[in-house]
Amino acid sequence: MTEERPLADDAVLLVGHGSRREKSNEQVRTLAADLETELGVPVDAAFLELAEPTISAGIDTLAPACQTLTVVPLSLFGATHVKNDVPLAVQTARAEHPDLTIHYGSHLGVHPSLVELLDDRVRAVESDLGVDRTTDDVSVVICARGSSDPDSNADVHKLARLLYEGREFHRVDASFIGVTDPLLDETLHTVTKDRPDAVVVVPYMLGDGTLTQRIRDRTADFDDEYPYVAAGAGDPLGVDDRVVDVLADRWQEARSDSVEMSCDTCKYKVELTGYEDDQGGARAMLRSLVHQAEHADRESVDDDPHVHDAPEKHVAVCTNQTCAESGAAAVIEELRQGVRNTDDCDARVTRTSCLGQCGDGPMVAVYPDGVWYGGVTADDTDRIVSSHLDRDRIVSDLVHQTL
Structure with missing residues (x-):
């Protein structure tokens, strides 16, 4: 029988990604335990996928034991999981636990403590190689996972610059092991043109796994290819204690409602060159139209069980952070229930990333009609289903824009 915790004012749920490698999951649990020691409040670990407990289960466990819960994502960067998946889970939990105050904290991000931690990792390699930045030309390459979110990738370059400032490195470069450029191999070959005495590669990742081993292998290959470096x-x-310190800062920010989103450079919020399809819901529209164009119509579904039954309408509900905080989870649930309860419409309701209308949500986009509804509440969903989805009559007072 599980021992009940005494009621506390505050508690924290630390959300890791989750891995098939139990060692990685155990690292999240260890950080949660260390954070509990530092804060003096209950801290549990939960995971987005591939491990237990889920975010929902983690919140259910802590809810009876506290009055205020802060969910903190254990993520280095503010990409899709931080902007979409975790906020939706938090908003769903708020609806399920109306008497519980739930705050949502920021990701680890760029923090002076993490820059110092990176510097320590570099010093350890310098010692192994027998070089010293004060007397030798030491170049550093920070290697991150890589993301489809330009804001996250830009943070790696910012870290590289901050690590360079005030230190006696020959140069510090940012690189990635996949997804985006510059890749690690390319960066290593670029750096060697300066003929440094040593090159130190530091993985900017939390855990030790497949990607960090790949970084070690690529570095070893480079070492063999360039014996003079x-x-x-x-x-x-x-x-590390400094990771725990940053998590403690993120907890304090969330409790004081001082979490700031990076909207000015968010690919969902503004149009960035090379990411035009992601801004303002264009991707949601494209997915809907392509989905209907590529899948067979109803008459062929029975003949091929692998063919999807394409709906006449696709309803995309924004679940990004600001829409999630305004009740997007309840809107999705009510729309789905409304569609299930009627025989007069053929629609699929899904969530989507930011539609670039932060502050005017929750946003609901209906395609292929190209109608966007703004400020939608759970009470508005019945009209959207009965009028627009059932009878093709737009609910004019909810329209935010049409495309």
Whole structure:
């Protein structure tokens, strides 16, 4: 029988991504335990996927034991999971636990403590290679996972610059192991043109796994190819007191409602060159139209069980952070229930990333009609279903824009 916790004023749920490698999941649990020691409040771990408990289950466990719960994402960057998936889970939990105050904290991000931790990882490799930045030309390459979110990738370059400032490195470059440029191999070959005495590669990742091993392997290959340059790869951030300190800062920010989103450079909010399809809901529209164009119509579905039954309408509900905080989870549930309860419409209701209308949500986009509804509440969903989805009559007082 599980022992009940005494009621506390505050509690924290630390949300990791989740991994098939139990060692990685255990690292999240260790950080949660260390954070509990530092804060003096209950801290549990939960996961987005691939591990238990889920965010929902984690909140259900802590809810009876506290009055205020802060959900903090254990993520280095503010990409899709931080902007979409975790906020939706938080908003759903708010509806399920109306008497519980739930705050949502920021990701780890760019923080002076993490820059210092990176510097320590570099020093360890310098020691192994027998070089010293004060007397030798030491170049550093920070290698991150890589993301489809330009804001996240830009943070890696910012970290590289901050690590360079005030330190005696020959140069510090940002690179990625996949998804985006510059890739690690390309960066290593670029750096060697300066003929440094040593190149130190540091993985900017929390745990030690497949990607960090790939970084070590690429660095070893580089070391073999360029024998006149000493090269070595360092350890990831790991379980370190400074990571715990940053998590404590994020908890305090959330409790004081001082969390700031990076909207000015968010690909969902503004049109960034190369990411035009992601801004303002264009991707949601494209997905809907392509989905209907590529799948067979109803008459062929029975003949091929792998063919999807394409709906006449696709309803996309924004679940990004600001829409989630305004009740997007309840809107999705009511729309889905409304569609299930009627025989007069053929529609699929799904969530989508930011539609670029922060502050005017929750946003509901109906395609292929190209109608966007703004400020939609759960009470408005019945009209959207009965009028627009059932009878093709637009609910004019809810229209935000049409495309």
